[in-house]
Amino acid sequence: MDQEESYKPNVSRLELFLAFSRISLSSFGGALYWTRRELVERLRWLTDREFVELLTIGQLLPGPNVLNLTVMVGHRFGGLTGAAASTAGYLGWPVLVVIGMGVLYQHYGTLPEVQRALAGMSKVAAGLLLATVIKLAMVLPRRWRPWLFGVLAFAGVGVMRWPLLWVLGALAPWAVFAAWKETE
Amino acid sequence: MDRLDLGGLFLHFMLLWFVAVGGPSAILPDIHRYVVDVQQLLTSAQFAEIYTLAQVAPGPNVMYVTLMGWHLAGWKGVAATTIPLLIPATTLTILAGHLNERYPNAPLIRAIRRGLTPITIGLMFAGASILARAVNHDWRGYAITLLTVAVVLRKTLNPLWLLGAGALVGILGVV
Numbered sequence: 001m002d003q004e005e006s007y008k009p010n011v012s013r014l015e016l017f018l019a020f021s022r023i024s025l026s027s028f029g030g031a032l033y034w035t036r037r038e039l040v041e042r043l044r045w046l047t048d049r050e051f052v053e054l055l056t057i058g059q060l061l062p063g064p065n066v067l068n069l070t071v072m073v074g075h076r077f078g079g080l081t082g083a084a085a086s087t088a089g090y091l092g093w094p095v096l097v098v099i100g101m102g103v104l105y106q107h108y109g110t111l112p113e114v115q116r117a118l119a120g121m122s123k124v125a126a127g128l129l130l131a132t133v134i135k136l137a138m139v140l141p142r143r144w145r146p147w148l149f150g151v152l153a154f155a156g157v158g159v160m161r162w163p164l165l166w167v168l169g170a171l172a173p174w175a176v177f178a179a180w181k182e183t184e
Numbered sequence: 185m186d187r188l189d190l191g192g193l194f195l196h197f198m199l200l201w202f203v204a205v206g207g208p209s210a211i212l213p214d215i216h217r218y219v220v221d222v223q224q225l226l227t228s229a230q231f232a233e234i235y236t237l238a239q240v241a242p243g244p245n246v247m248y249v250t251l252m253g254w255h256l257a258g259w260k261g262v263a264a265t266t267i268p269l270l271i272p273a274t275t276l277t278i279l280a281g282h283l284n285e286r287y288p289n290a291p292l293i294r295a296i297r298r299g300l301t302p303i304t305i306g307l308m309f310a311g312a313s314i315l316a317r318a319v320n321h322d323w324r325g326y327a328i329t330l331l332t333v334a335v336v337l338r339k340t341l342n343p344l345w346l347l348g349a350g351a352l353v354g355i356l357g358v359v
Contacts, residue, residue, distance in 0.1 A: 024243045031244050060297050061280055062204045063273035064246045071277045083274065094243025095250050095266060101237050102254035109233070113355055120328070120354020121347045122236040122319040127332025128343050129209060130312040134333065137305050149299075150306035157213045158310025161221065164214035168203050171303055179299035183291055 009045055011077040013085040019043060020070055020089030031066040039073065046073070067091070149175045188225060188257055190264045197249065198268035202276075208246035210304050212311030215249065216318075225256055228318040235315065240347055328353065 019038055027034040032055075039046050046054070058068035067090065074086030108114050140146045149171060156167035196218055200211045212235075219225050226234070234255060238248035246269060253265030287293075320326045332346055 027242055027244070057280055058277070059207075060205065060293065061272070061276050062202050063269065063277075064207045064244050066244055067246070067269070067273045068277045071274055072281050075278055075281060080278075083278065087270065087274070091243070091266075091270075094241055094247050095262065097241045097243065098238055098247045098251040099254050099262065101241060102251050105233075105237060105251075105255065116354040116357065117351040118233045118236060118354065119319070120350040120352070120358075121240070122232045122315075122350075123325050123328040123354075124332045124346050124350030125236040125239050126232070126312060126316040126319050127329040128239070128336060128346065129212075129308070129315060130329065131333040131336035132209070133305060133308045133312050134337065136308070140302055140305065146302035150302040150309070153303040153306030154310045154313075155306075157217075157307055158313050161213075161217055163217065164200065164211060164307070165203065168303070172300060175303055176296050176299035180292070180295035183295060183298075 008077070011045060011082075013078050013081055016074050016078055016082050017085040017089040019045075020074075020086045021093055024090045025093050035066055035069065045077070145178060189223070190257060190260055193223075193253075193256075193261075194264040194268060197265055198271060201268050201272045204272075205300050205304060208244075208249070209311050210307040213307060213314050215252075216311075216314050219252065226252070230255075232315055232318040236319075236347075240344070324358070 023031065023034050023038050036048075036051055040048055040051050054069050054072050055065065058065040058072065061068050067087070070086050070090045071083045074083035076082075078085060109118075137150070140150065152171055153167060156162045156171070157164055197215075200214055204211045216228070216231055220228050220231050231252075234251050235248045238251045239245065241247055241251075249265040249269065250262055253261035253263070255261070257264065316326070316329050320329060328350065332350075335341065335346065336343075
């Protein structure tokens with residue numbers, strides 16, 4: 001390990017809270033871009049390589065990737081209280097904002113104009129999610145087995161509407177075992 | 185709303201987050217199944233509206249569960265849907281951070297990642313299709329959804345512009 005990688009700046013709980021507040025409040029439409037910009041480019045708390053490694057672990061774990069990254073960065077610089085400070089910064093403000101939206105939705109959600117605007121936006125929101133999935137599916141290897149697992153998961157949960165836990169219980173061990181055999 | 189079982193909601197969300205490899209979009213189908221079909225707390229259209237509103241807010245996309253909690257039961261609802269989100273993230277992540285420093289390239293971890301990725305994508309596709317069916321009632325709606333897909337796949341654009349365009353199209357009564 002060279003000098004640059006083991007370098008670990010001193011970061012206070014307050015700095016963690018403020019940095020993740022800034023990331024969270026600027027991340028309209030996806031937090032990843034802003035997270036890297038703040039942690040790697042602006043504050044230089046992490047190198048690019050460290051950032052990618054933490055993100056990969058975050059993707060492997062259950063839960064939202066960037067939240068997992070937030071917890072890991074907080075924990076790295078400030079232990080458990082550091083993790084709490086960064087998480088509070090990252091989730092606290094959006095929670096307040098959506099509650100504000102919830103209040104407005106309860107008051108004005110039934111107005112015809114609001115209904116029509118929401119109806120138009122929700123068609124776009126469905127398209128945004130669909131496009132994200134298509135982009136992600138591009139990274140799958142062009143072999144039949146990964147696609148079979150993908151189609152089975154879609155069919156079980158999206159078409160048959162079976163509970164997710166049953167579908168995962170049936171597919172996940174089989175899929176992990178198959179991937180394990182392939183790497184051997 | 186005396187049908188609302190907040191404890192049940194809390195437990196169901198917690199279970200889901202422990203298996204939510206791939207993030208909030210992978211469990212969207214099951215949240216929809218539980219809240220709309222099983223418990224009948226929201227209509228499919230309300231579910232889609234809440235999801236959409238949360239996309240406009242800053243912060244992670246997962247905030248739709250918080251907004252749903254608020255809509256169902258105020259602060260208690262927020263706690264019931266948001267706290268489960270934190271528990272796997274904090275416990276498992278801190279644990280995995282330790283393991284990763286000790287065994288950086290364990291083959292089992294690689295096999296889990298490679299095996300689960302296609303399943304996650306299938307689940308996210310299920311979520312997108314459920315959402316598309318909840319919000320679209322005729323060909324014009326599907327046309328807007330598909331137009332959005334085409335734009336996003338070709339251009340890098342802040343999604344807020346597209347959502348704003350959708351609101352405008354809705355207000356003007358095109359769809």
